[in-house]
Amino acid sequence: MSDFSPSDLKTILHSKRANLYYLQHCRVLVNGGRVEYVTDAGKASLYWNIPIANTSCILLGTGTSVTQAAMRELAKAGVMVGFCGGGGTPLFSANELEQEAAWFAPQSEYRPTEYLQYWVRFWFDDAQRLAAAKDVQLARLGCLQRHWLSSRAKRGAGTDPANAFLDHGNYLAYGLGATAAWVLGLPHGLAVLHGKTRRGGLVFDAADLVKDALILPQAFVSAMRGDDEQTFRQACIEALTRGEALDFIIDTLKDIAERRGRAA
Numbered sequence: 001m002s003d004f005s006p007s008d009l010k011t012i013l014h015s016k017r018a019n020l021y022y023l024q025h026c027r028v029l030v031n032g033g034r035v036e037y038v039t040d041a042g043k044a045s046l047y048w049n050i051p052i053a054n055t056s057c058i059l060l061g062t063g064t065s066v067t068q069a070a071m072r073e074l075a076k077a078g079v080m081v082g083f084c085g086g087g088g089t090p091l092f093s094a095n096e097l098e099q100e101a102a103w104f105a106p107q108s109e110y111r112p113t114e115y116l117q118y119w120v121r122f123w124f125d126d127a128q129r130l131a132a133a134k135d136v137q138l139a140r141l142g143c144l145q146r147h148w149l150s151s152r153a154k155r156g157a158g159t160d161p162a163n164a165f166l167d168h169g170n171y172l173a174y175g176l177g178a179t180a181a182w183v184l185g186l187p188h189g190l191a192v193l194h195g196k197t198r199r200g201g202l203v204f205d206a207a208d209l210v211k212d213a214l215i216l217p218q219a220f221v222s223a224m225r226g227d228d229e230q231t232f233r234q235a236c237i238e239a240l241t242r243g244e245a246l247d248f249i250i251d252t253l254k255d256i257a258e259r260r261g262r263a264a
Helices: 068-076 114-123 126-151 160-184 201-225 229-242 245-263
Strands: 019-023 026-031 034-041 044-049 055-060 064-066 080-083 102-104
Touching: 019 160, 019 229, 026 068, 034 068, 055 160, 080 160, 114 126, 114 245, 126 201, 126 245, 160 201, 160 229, 160 245, 201 229, 201 245, 229 245
Parallel strands: 019 055, 026 064, 055 080
Antiparallel strands: 026 034, 034 044, 080 102
């Protein structure tokens, strides 16, 4: 199989990519030139292809491993890789800091600086940073209104399973937030809502844009139906894809960077 160049693997824009993966208890490797994940079924090993050119983010949970060759191919395709705990819960690193997830961004090319220059132009101004935080909240409310008023059934109740589902679903949104920040070349530390000292705060800012509108209602619906975690995650991924969540996050961050950067 002939090798593809990094530019070939990035033909599909990140905002248009259809796949977001959360994997547990498997090995990610390169087999025959393709990136695959391998699961064990008794004495047999099952190989599943990962279409990396159409994938925005992969979250690796408990019991996973990834080879150097697979990471190289994922980097060529511009796929964000995150390491987290079981069910998407936080990763406790070996140092004294608690991380929500450890993100490994592809380092195979230079990132654009246009939006970073806009962002830092206003970020050190307290008034402009507050205005940007308001922009995030307004966009968040707009997303919630658009999705809830158009198609959301007004049923369901808050239960403990719903809270557990929320934790799992939020990490899918964090994956999209990290991907959007990488696409625009924005460091994760330049947050406007989650505090100047919060590590990775911009990822959480970006994820907040879609969590309430798409993840929250699905958590209650799945809890009411008695879904398992895998069914819930698949429903969340479908909702994020159908709602063009990554598109919305990227466009919102671009708009804030350009408007606030020019006003600063």
